Amino acid sequence: MAAITRLVKRTPYLPCAARFLSHAPPEKERNVQWVFLGCPGVGKGTYASRLCNLLGVPHIATGDLVRSELASNGPLSSQLSEIVNQGKLVSDEIIMSLLSKRLADGEAKGESGFILDGFPRTIKQAEILEGVTDIDLVVNLKIQEEALLAKCLGRRICNQCGGNFNVASISIKGENGRPGMVMAPLLPPAHCMSKLVTRSDDTEEVVKERLRIYSEKSQPVEEFYRSRGKLLAFDLPGGIPESWPKLLQALNLYDYEEKQSVAA
Numbered sequence: 001m002a003a004i005t006r007l008v009k010r011t012p013y014l015p016c017a018a019r020f021l022s023h024a025p026p027e028k029e030r031n032v033q034w035v036f037l038g039c040p041g042v043g044k045g046t047y048a049s050r051l052c053n054l055l056g057v058p059h060i061a062t063g064d065l066v067r068s069e070l071a072s073n074g075p076l077s078s079q080l081s082e083i084v085n086q087g088k089l090v091s092d093e094i095i096m097s098l099l100s101k102r103l104a105d106g107e108a109k110g111e112s113g114f115i116l117d118g119f120p121r122t123i124k125q126a127e128i129l130e131g132v133t134d135i136d137l138v139v140n141l142k143i144q145e146e147a148l149l150a151k152c153l154g155r156r157i158c159n160q161c162g163g164n165f166n167v168a169s170i171s172i173k174g175e176n177g178r179p180g181m182v183m184a185p186l187l188p189p190a191h192c193m194s195k196l197v198t199r200s201d202d203t204e205e206v207v208k209e210r211l212r213i214y215s216e217k218s219q220p221v222e223e224f225y226r227s228r229g230k231l232l233a234f235d236l237p238g239g240i241p242e243s244w245p246k247l248l249q250a251l252n253l254y255d256y257e258e259k260q261s262v263a264a
């Protein structure tokens with residue numbers, strides 16, 4: 001934990017959401033320091049990684065850090081595998097140490113700014129983060145609850161290129177004033193088809209436990225940031241084609257994306 005404190009205090013992380021949100025001129029060069037919150041399956045990884053490409057900042061997903069530690073067969077592997085496969089949270093100490101190491105590696109490579117995905121997930125983690133660096137904005141993604149389980153169960157990863165896909169086809173009827181929602185599957189290209197794998201924690205039983213733990217441990221983190229005026233709640237209206245332009249609008253980044261694609 002001391003490592004992240006030292007590290008983040010030393011790191012000159014750069015421009016902030018305020019610049020994009022208010023179009024205020026940059027005071028000094030500083031990249032965004034954003035957090036993505038949301039239930040398992042909501043699409044944090046998808047939208048965080050798209051925004052990272054757009055803004056030129058690293059996408060740091062603590063779930064990926066945990067999975068790569070697991071795959072390394074290092075000293076923590078068997079302990080982590082048991083926790084993750086039960087849908088429980090890894091201890092704050094282990095997560096802080098994995099995150100601290102990831103930030104230090106990025107710093108050594110000259111990275112600046114970040115979008116954190118899957119962190120913080122407890123009030124303790126949020127307090128530590130708040131104590132060591134200034135988070136500009138916390139995006140809280142929401143979709144209709146009924147879609148979450150299906151989205152998790154439909155997730156597939158290509159074990160060769162690492163691409164993330166989803167085979168679920170979701171259609172929720174609108175009723176009692178609630179809008180309907182349609183989400184088409186996000187299918188892989190033909191060459192990935194035979195290499196698709198499912199995460200070991202994306203089984204029905206484990207996803208249900210992760211959703212339960214989210215509402216117990218992580219939902220309070222939403223309030224933590226809401227009370228600090230940092231929370232931007234965003235209801236995903238459907239799949240990527242419907243949601244991405246609206247998310248850019250909500251972040252005041254719509255023109256920014258157009259300028260980037262013209263410049264490319």
Ligand SMILES: Nc1ncnc2c1ncn2[C@@H]1O[C@H](COP(=O)(O)OP(=O)(O)O)[C@@H](O)[C@H]1O
Nearest residue numbers: 040041062063066084088089090095118119121
């Ligand atoms: N910030 C965190 N604190 C504790 N455990 C975490 C954290 N981030 C990831 N994990 C562990 O890694 C698992 C996978 O995380 P992630 O890929 O973010 O899944 P999800 O789809 O549930 O959002 C979690 O169920 C948990 O065991």
